[in-house]
Amino acid sequence: MNGVGEEVTHRTVERVARESYGRLVAYLSVHTHDLAGAEDALSEALLKALTAWPRDGVPQNPEAWLLTTARHSLIDFFRHQRVASASEPDLQIFARSSTEAAMETNYPDERLKLLFVCAHSAIDPAMHTPLMLQAVLGLDAVRIGGAFLVQPKTMGQRLVRAKTKIRDGGIRFEVPEKRELPARLDAVLEAIYAAFGIGWDDMAGADQRGRGLAEEAIWLARVLLQLMPGEPEIQGLLALMLHCEARRRARRGPNGRYIPLSEQDPKLWSVPLTEEAERHLAEAFQRGRMGRFQLEAAIQSAHAERARGGRTDWPAIVLFYEQLLRLSPALGTIVSYAAAVAEANGPEAGFAVLEAIKREDAANYQPYWAVRAHILQRLGKTQDAGEAFDRAIGLAEDPAVREFLLQKRG
Amino acid sequence: MQFALLIYESAEAFESRKSDGTDAYTGAWRAYYKAMIEAGVYIGGDPLEVPETGTTIKITEEKRGVQDGPYADTKEQLGGFTILELPSLDEALEWAARCPAAAYGAVEVRPLAPQTKRRIVE
Numbered sequence: 001m002n003g004v005g006e007e008v009t010h011r012t013v014e015r016v017a018r019e020s021y022g023r024l025v026a027y028l029s030v031h032t033h034d035l036a037g038a039e040d041a042l043s044e045a046l047l048k049a050l051t052a053w054p055r056d057g058v059p060q061n062p063e064a065w066l067l068t069t070a071r072h073s074l075i076d077f078f079r080h081q082r083v084a085s086a087s088e089p090d091l092q093i094f095a096r097s098s099t100e101a102a103m104e105t106n107y108p109d110e111r112l113k114l115l116f117v118c119a120h121s122a123i124d125p126a127m128h129t130p131l132m133l134q135a136v137l138g139l140d141a142v143r144i145g146g147a148f149l150v151q152p153k154t155m156g157q158r159l160v161r162a163k164t165k166i167r168d169g170g171i172r173f174e175v176p177e178k179r180e181l182p183a184r185l186d187a188v189l190e191a192i193y194a195a196f197g198i199g200w201d202d203m204a205g206a207d208q209r210g211r212g213l214a215e216e217a218i219w220l221a222r223v224l225l226q227l228m229p230g231e232p233e234i235q236g237l238l239a240l241m242l243h244c245e246a247r248r249r250a251r252r253g254p255n256g257r258y259i260p261l262s263e264q265d266p267k268l269w270s271v272p273l274t275e276e277a278e279r280h281l282a283e284a285f286q287r288g289r290m291g292r293f294q295l296e297a298a299i300q301s302a303h304a305e306r307a308r309g310g311r312t313d314w315p316a317i318v319l320f321y322e323q324l325l326r327l328s329p330a331l332g333t334i335v336s337y338a339a340a341v342a343e344a345n346g347p348e349a350g351f352a353v354l355e356a357i358k359r360e361d362a363a364n365y366q367p368y369w370a371v372r373a374h375i376l377q378r379l380g381k382t383q384d385a386g387e388a389f390d391r392a393i394g395l396a397e398d399p400a401v402r403e404f405l406l407q408k409r410g
Numbered sequence: 411m412q413f414a415l416l417i418y419e420s421a422e423a424f425e426s427r428k429s430d431g432t433d434a435y436t437g438a439w440r441a442y443y444k445a446m447i448e449a450g451v452y453i454g455g456d457p458l459e460v461p462e463t464g465t466t467i468k469i470t471e472e473k474r475g476v477q478d479g480p481y482a483d484t485k486e487q488l489g490g491f492t493i494l495e496l497p498s499l500d501e502a503l504e505w506a507a508r509c510p511a512a513a514y515g516a517v518e519v520r521p522l523a524p525q526t527k528r529r530i531v532e
Contacts, residue, residue, distance in 0.1 A: 149503045364449050393438060394445025399513040402438045 009053045016062045017046055022136035022223070024063070026110035028070055030173045035117075035135055035163045037074060045069035067107065111136060112227040113173045115220075119187040120171050127162045128191035134159055136223070137216055147195070147211040185228075189237050189293060192220045196241050198332065202303060202317070203339045204260035204374060205405045206367035207396040214245055232284035236294030239281040243300035246273035258400035266307035274304050295324045314344035331361060331368070339371045347378040366395035370405065377408070385409075412453060412495050413502040416518040417511045419489035424460045438510035446494065451505065455492035486515040493522070 021042070028038035045066045059065040118131040130148065133139040145155035165171070176184040196217035197210040221238040228234060250268035253259050281297050299320045302313050321337040334357055342350025354372055362368035373388035389409035396402045426435045446452040466477040480487055489511070496502050499519065506517040 149507055150500070151503075154499075364445075390441040390444050391448060393441035394443070395508055397507045397512075399438070399510070402441075402510070403434050406434055406437045406441075 006054050009050065009058060012053065012058050012062060013046055013049050016049075016066065017138060020063045020066065021138040022111050022114065023107075023109055024067055024070065025135050025138075026114035027067070027107055028074060029135075030110040030113055032074070032167075033171070033173060034167045035131075036160065036167070037077060038070070039135070039138075041070040041074040041077070042066065044073050064107075109227070110173070111223060112175055115188050115224060115227075116176060116184055117166055117171055117173055119184070119191045120166075121184075121187065122169055122171055123162050123165060124158075125187070125190075127158055128187060129194040130155060130159060131162055132191055132220060133195060133213070133216060136220065139216070147213050185231070185233065188224065189233055192217050192224065193237060193241070193293070195220065196244075201244055201247065201261045202299065203336055203367055203371055204262060205258075205370040205392060205401060205408065206335075207370070207398050207401050208251075209397065214241070214248075217241060218245065230283075230287065232287040232289050233291040233293050235280040235284035236291060236297045239277040239284065239297035240293055240300055242273045242277035242280070243297060243304060246270040246277065246304075252400065256400055258398070258404040260404070261303060262312075266304075269304070269307050271307075274307060277301070278304070290323070292324060292327050295320050295327070299324075312343075314340060318344045331357070331365060335362075335365070335367050335371050338375070342371075342375050342378070347375045350375050351379065364395060366392055366397075369395060373405070373409070411498065412493055412522040412524070413499070414520050414522060415455075415492040415494065415502070415506050415509060416488060416520060417457075417490045417492065417509065417515070418484075418486040418518065419511050419515040420486055423511060423514050424487070424489060427457075427460060435510060435514070442508060442510055445508070446492070446505065451494045451496055451501075453493040453495050455490065457490035458488060461487040461489075489515070 024042050025035065025038045028041060029035050032038070048069055049062070049066065053059070053062075114135055115132065118135055119128040123131065130144045133144050133147075134141070141156035141159060142152040144150075144159075145152040148155070150158075175181075195211060195213045197213070198208065201208070218238070218241050221234060221241060225231070225234045225238060246269045247261070247264060249270070250264040250266075251259055277297065278301060281294065281301055284294050284297075299317050302317050302320070306312055317340045318337070321333065321340055324333055325337060334353065338350045338353035340350075341353050350371075354368070354375065357368065369388050369392035373385050373392050376385035376388055379385075386409060389405055393402050393405045393409070396405065423435060426433050429436060431437075443452070461480040464480040466479065466481045468475040468477070482488075492509075494502060494505055496505070499521070502519045502521075506512060506519050509517045511517055
């Protein structure tokens with residue numbers, strides 16, 4: 001074993017782990033319902049690969065090798081546990097189907113079932129995204145805890161609890177029936193979007209709570225689309241995230257200065273990402289089934305118009321928000337709507353939308369204060385604007401956003 | 411539940427103490443303080459003078475030890491604390507993330523220990 005060989009092996013293991021993790025976990029857990037067991041077995045197989053592959057060479061089909069190795073340790077585990085007779089049939093099905101699968105290089109892709117399990121209504125909605133990130137992408141509790149501002153230890157415990165519920169709670173590993181599908185799919189989409197974080201791109205000075213998991217979220221949406229091709233809301237979500245992602249480089253100026261959407265240089269927006277977003281959105285619209293994520297993507301598409309030399313069509317954006325509010329009147333949507341109305345119909349009209357929000361609902365909601373501050377400033381109410389700016393600055397997490405608001409406040 | 415936010419600051423952040431209060435860091439703190447008051451979560455707190463002003467006492471086996479400067483020799487130093495009343499750690503972590511020092515130094519969230527205090531005070 002030499003250093004170079006070891007490094008090549010490490011890289012191969014990493015690559016296979018990244019590309020196949022979710023498929024392997026899904027396949028290993030679909031009959032046992034035991035996510036933690038499948039993950040442990042796979043980690044063990046990955047560890048074994050690190051010693052076996054440098055010695056014996058990387059196998060021709062690394063994924064099949066991992067699957068076989070993980071399956072063996074799972075079966076060993078079951079034998080040691082002397083599983084209750086009730087679960088014997090499960091184990092038999094599992095052992096048989098795995099033996100067959102090991103012969104094939106193409107074992108079934110069960111990730112769709114896994115995604116639906118992670119976002120099942122019996123699981124605490126706050127755990128949908130963490131479960132997905134762990135089971136499908138193999139992220140650890142430290143990374144997930146960081147993204148969601150939760151202690152790694154606590155996140156680990158919550159993940160264990162959720163997996164126990166999946167194993168013992170009779171949650172079925174299946175693609176929901178047609179009748180249930182829209183609601184169940186919605187939960188999956190919400191969970192993926194939650195990993196992306198919230199892009200308040202169209203509201204200047206609203207704190208963007210990116211979670212540092214944008215790539216992971218886009219990857220999950222792509223997997224989902226691959227498993228359910230042509231589903232308009234999946235394409236809507238993907239289009240929405242791609243539009244936001246396309247502007248990443250334009251969002252920061254020299255020295256990390258925050259640049260709001262209206263002041264961004266459209267030449268810095270990624271053309272391939274924007275085009276891909278537009279393609280997905282156009283395909284989604286053709287299905288004629290409008291939904292929340294398609295509307296959100298349409299709003300971002302209207303903003304992207306500036307890259308084609310056009311102007312931002314605020315009246316169109318207002319109409320999209322009105323449709324969106326009819327579907328789900330979330331606080332964030334109302335605040336974004338107020339900002340759009342202020343642009344389209346003047347600050348008085350925008351202010352009226354804000355005033356309809358109950359103050360206690362928005363007390364600690366940073367985007368509300370940022371939009372309120374801008375609108376009050378445009379109305380010439382300097383003192384009230386200053387107070388709103390202070391709240392927006394005090395509630396912001398991103399130091400660049402704070403600095404931007406401090407400057408605007410004057 | 412009460413939580414202490416222990417504010418660890420970098421040397422640059424401590425430098426801002428010398429300014430007239432118009433710098434961005436101090437401005438951010440002013441806004442953060444207001445937001446905590448408005449949210450009704452603020453119990454108390456104070457900034458501390460710069461670490462160089464600290465003196466550390468440690469008595470070992472009848473020997474008195476006096477050391478110039480702070481106890482812990484770390485890059486970021488304790489620069490103050492804030493005590494907040496919140497329903498759970500989740501909210502405390504959110505307020506810590508908004509703290510201006512979080513982006514330049516670090517903010518440690520620690521629950522206060524009222525039971526220990528009761529044992530001492532009673």
